[in-house]
Amino acid sequence: MRPPPSPTRRHLLIRCAATAGAAALPQLARAQPAATWPTRPLRLVVGLAPGGLADVLTRTLQAPLTKALGQPVIIDNRGGAGGNLAALEVIRNGGDHHTFLVAPTTLESINPVLYPSMGFNPGTQLQPVALLANSHLFLIARPGLAAGSLKELAALARATPGRLSYGSAGNGTTPHLAGELFKQAGGLFITHLPYRGAAPALQDVMAGQIDFAFGPGTVFGLVKAGRLKILAVASRQRAASYAQAPTFDEEGFPGVYADSMFGIYAPPSLPAAALERMSREVNAALGQASVGERFAELGAEALPLRPQAFRERVAAETKLFAAIVRSRGIRPD
Secondary structure (H helix, E strand, O other): OOOOOOOOHHHHHHHHHHHHHHHHHHHHHHHHHHHHOOOOOEEEEEOOOOOOHHHHHHHHHHHHHHHHHOOOEEEEEOOOHHHHHHHHHHHHOHHHOOEEEEEEOHHHHOHHHHOOOOOOOHHHHOEEEEEEEEEOOEEEEOOOOOOOOHHHHHHHHHHOOOOOEEEEOOOOOHHHHHHHHHHHHHOOOOEEEEOOOHHHHHHHHHOOOOOEEEEOHHHHHHHHOOOOEEEEEOOOOOOHHHOOOOEOOOOOOOOOOOOEEEEEEEOOOOOHHHHHHHHHHHHHHHOOHHHHHHHHHOOEEEOOOOHHHHHHHHHHHHHHHHHHHHHOOOOOO
16 A cells, blocks of 8 residues: 655645634634724723712713713722722723723822732733823812911911821822921921822811811812812912912922822733723823813813823832832821
C-alpha cells in the first residue's frame, strides 16, 4: 500500500487558516459586546450623597448620555469612605460592562495615603473614562455668624479657640483639606466635623448647627436668599461664577487651594471599544452649551479631557494634597 500523499501547499494554507480562525473565536467573543455596546441601561454609581455637587453634575449629563447611547442612564448614590464604597460596588459589578463610577479624583490622589486599606487598588482596578468637572470651593458661613469677611472669621477663631466649627464632606475630602489649609495658614484652632457629603454639612450650616463649611456653588440660590453667606473662594483666582468672593491669598491666607475635580471611572474589564465610546460621548455632552451653562451656575467648569490628560491632572493633584494629609495626620472617619 502506498503512503497517503503529502499535503499540498493549498491544503496547508487551508488548515492554517482554519486553526487561526478557531484560536481567534474566544477573542472575537470577548470583543463582541463592545461592538454592540451598550445593550442595556447604564448605571452610574455616584460616590457622594444625593443633592451634592457630584450628584447634580451627573444628573445634568443623564439626558444627553441617554440620547447619545440609546439606553437609559440610571444614577445610584452610594456615599461613604471618600468614594471607596461606590468604587467597590463598581468593581464587584464590572463584568456587566454597564456599571461606571462617578467620584472625586481624591479617590486616586488622597485615599491611598488616607486609608491603611482601601479594599482595592484604584491604579489597577479602575480606569479613567473622562474628567467630569472642576469645581471651585467656597467658604460658606451661617448668616448669623459675627464675621462678614475672612479676616473677621480668623479674628473670631483666635478670640474663641476651639469654639468655632466647620463641616466637610468627610475626612480627607477636598472640603476637609481646604479647612485644614485655612487653619494652617492662619494658625487657627477650629473644630472639624465630618459629614457623609457636602450637602448635609451645608444643611447644618444653614440650620446654625455649625459655623461654616467648604462647599460648591450649589448654594448660590440660598446665598441670594440670605440663608447662607460666602466669605471666600479656595482657588488661585476668583471664580467667574461668583467674582465678589475674594481668594484666600487676597485676604492674607496664602496657599489655600482646594478645587474639587470629579471623574468617571470604569473597571478594567470594560472592553476598549466601549470605554472609547463612553469617553467620547461624555466629552461630547460636556461640550454642549446647555451643560456648560448649568455647570457654571453651580460654580463648576466642564472639562472635556481624554483619559491620559485626566491621569495627568490627578498626578498634579496628588502632589498638592498628599503633603497636607500627612502633615496634619488626617485619618478616615
